[in-house]
Amino acid sequence: MMAPPPLGLIAELTHRCPLSCPYCSNPLELERASTELDTETWRRVLDQASAIGILQIHFTGGEPLVRRDLPELVRHASALGLYTNIITSGVTLDDRAMAALTSAGVDHIQLSFQDSDAAGNDMIGDSRGAFAKKQAAAARIRQAGLPLTVNFVVHRENVARVPQMIDMAEALHAERTEIAHVQYYGWGLVNRAALLPTRAQLEAATEAVEAARLRLAGRMVIDYVVPDYHAARPKACMGGWAQRFINISPSGRAMPCHAAETLPGFVFPSVRETTLSDIWHKADAFLRFRGTAWMREPCRSCDRREIDWGGCRCQAFALLGDLTATDPACELSPDHGVMQAAVRESGPGAYVFRRIEKARVT
Amino acid sequence: MTADTLASPIPTLGRGHKFRFDQVRGAWVILGPERMFVPDEHAVEVLKLIDGTRSVDAIAADLAARFAAPAEQIRADVQTMLADLASRGAVKL
Ligand code: SF4
Ligand code: SF4
Numbered sequence: 001m002m003a004p005p006p007l008g009l010i011a012e013l014t015h016r017c018p019l020s021c022p023y024c025s026n027p028l029e030l031e032r033a034s035t036e037l038d039t040e041t042w043r044r045v046l047d048q049a050s051a052i053g054i055l056q057i058h059f060t061g062g063e064p065l066v067r068r069d070l071p072e073l074v075r076h077a078s079a080l081g082l083y084t085n086i087i088t089s090g091v092t093l094d095d096r097a098m099a100a101l102t103s104a105g106v107d108h109i110q111l112s113f114q115d116s117d118a119a120g121n122d123m124i125g126d127s128r129g130a131f132a133k134k135q136a137a138a139a140r141i142r143q144a145g146l147p148l149t150v151n152f153v154v155h156r157e158n159v160a161r162v163p164q165m166i167d168m169a170e171a172l173h174a175e176r177t178e179i180a181h182v183q184y185y186g187w188g189l190v191n192r193a194a195l196l197p198t199r200a201q202l203e204a205a206t207e208a209v210e211a212a213r214l215r216l217a218g219r220m221v222i223d224y225v226v227p228d229y230h231a232a233r234p235k236a237c238m239g240g241w242a243q244r245f246i247n248i249s250p251s252g253r254a255m256p257c258h259a260a261e262t263l264p265g266f267v268f269p270s271v272r273e274t275t276l277s278d279i280w281h282k283a284d285a286f287l288r289f290r291g292t293a294w295m296r297e298p299c300r301s302c303d304r305r306e307i308d309w310g311g312c313r314c315q316a317f318a319l320l321g322d323l324t325a326t327d328p329a330c331e332l333s334p335d336h337g338v339m340q341a342a343v344r345e346s347g348p349g350a351y352v353f354r355r356i357e358k359a360r361v362t
Numbered sequence: 363m364t365a366d367t368l369a370s371p372i373p374t375l376g377r378g379h380k381f382r383f384d385q386v387r388g389a390w391v392i393l394g395p396e397r398m399f400v401p402d403e404h405a406v407e408v409l410k411l412i413d414g415t416r417s418v419d420a421i422a423a424d425l426a427a428r429f430a431a432p433a434e435q436i437r438a439d440v441q442t443m444l445a446d447l448a449s450r451g452a453v454k455l
Binding site for chain 1: 386
C-alpha cells in the first residue's frame with residue numbers, strides 16, 4: 001500500500017544560531033557550516049518536495065536567516081506553489097532581510113521570544129539585546145503585512161509569566177501565539193531537571209491559556225503544547241512516525257523527526273543521493289515505525305493506537321533505551337514511573353547552554 | 363444595485379492563507395500558518411468565487427444561477443459556510 005503523500009517538509013537549513021537556548025531541540029552534536037547542503041541541492045529538494053505532494057515548507061534551524069540564500073530558497077519554493085513558513089529567533093531580521101523575504105513571497109513568519117521581558121529573554125538565549133531586536137522584528141513583519149505567529153517556549157523559570165506573554169503577543173497584533181512547554185529532546189533533555197515545571201505551575205499556565213482563549217476568541221489563536229511529564233497520554237509525535245513530515249538536517253539527512261538522529265540502528269538516507277520519493281516510500285528509516293504493525297502491548301490492542309501512534313519513539317529510546325516500547329508518557333506504560341521520578345528530581349539549577357563547540361567534525 | 367447588495371460584505375482569504383489545487387492529491391486545499399485543510403466540494407465552489415471584489419450576495423447569486431437553485435436557500439448556505447471558514451481564519455468577512 002502506498003503511503004499518502006507527506007504534508008510538510010522541515011528544512012533545517014543550518015544549526016548555526018546567534019542564541020544559545022538551553023532547551024534547544026537541536027542535537028547535542030551540532031552540524032558545522034562546512035557540512036551544510038548548498039543552494040543548488042536545496043533547490044532540487046524543493047522541486048522533489050512539490051512533486052511528491054508536500055504543501056508546506058518550514059525553513060528552520062538553528063537560525064535560518066544566517067543562510068544568505070534564504071530569500072532565494074523562499075522564492076524557489078513560492079514559485080512551485082509551496083506554502084513558505086520561516087521559523088526564526090528574529091535577532092537578525094533587519095530591514096534588508098525583511099524586504100528580501102517579502103519580495104521573495106514568504107507566506108508566514110513564526111517569531112520566537114524566550115520571555116515576556118528583556119531580562120528573562122536575554123538570559124535564557126544568552127544574548128544581550130536580543131529582546132529589543134525581536135520587538136523590532138515583530139514590527140517589521142507587521143509592516144510587511146505578513147501574518148505573525150509569536151512563539152514562547154515555557155519552563156520552570158518563565159512559566160509564571162504566561163499571562164504577560166499573551167498580553168505581549170496581543171500588543172504585537174499577532175494572529176497566533178504558541179505557548180509551548182519545553183520538549184525534552186537534545187539540549188532540553190540535558191537541562192531537564194532545571195527546566196521541568198511543577199504540576200502546580202503547569203496547571204496555572206493551562207488556566208491562564210484557557211482564560212485568554214475565551215477573552216481573545218476571534219482575534220488571536222492560542223496554540224498550547226504541554227509537557228509530557230505531567231500527562232496521562234502521550235502526544236502523537238509529528239502526527240505519527242513518517243505520516244506527515246520529512247525533516248532534513250543541515251547536512252541533508254532525511255528523518256521522520258528532528259530528534260530521530262539519536263536513535264541507534266538507523267541509516268538516515270541523504271538527499272544528496274536519494275530522492276524524496278524514495279525516502280518517503282522506500283527508506284527503512286521511514287517505513288519501520290509507520291502505522292501500527294511494529295507495536296507491542298499495551299499499544300497493539302489499544303483503541304488510541306491510531307490517535308497517538310504509541311507516542312514518541314525518540315522518547316521511548318531516550319528514557320527506556322527501547323525503541324519499540326510504549327512511550328512512557330502513557331499511563332498504560334509499565335514504565336510510566338520514570339516520568340514521575342524525573343518530576344521529583346527536578347528543581348532550580350544551572351543550565352548547560354547550547355554551544356556549537358561540541359559539534360562533530362565530519 | 364440595491365441597498366442590500368451594497369451592504370453585503372466582500373469576503374477575502376484570511377491573512378496568510380492560500381487556496382489552490384493540489385495536483386498530487388487531486389484536490390483543492392487551503393493552506394495557512396501551521397495548518398492545511400481540504401474544503402468540501404460546496405466550499406470549493408464558494409472559495410473559487412472569492413476574488414476580493416464579489417460580495418457574499420454576488421457569490422450566492424452566481425451559484426444560484428449556475429446550479430438553478432433557490433436564491434434564498436443558497437444565500438443562507440453561503441453565509442453559514444463563510445462564517446465557518448471565517449471562524450477558522452481561512453476567510454475574512
Ligand atoms: S531554540 Fe534557541 S538556540 Fe535553538 S535554534 Fe532556536 S533560538 Fe537558536
Ligand atoms: S497504550 Fe499506546 S496506543 Fe494506547 S494510549 Fe498508550 S501510547 Fe497510545
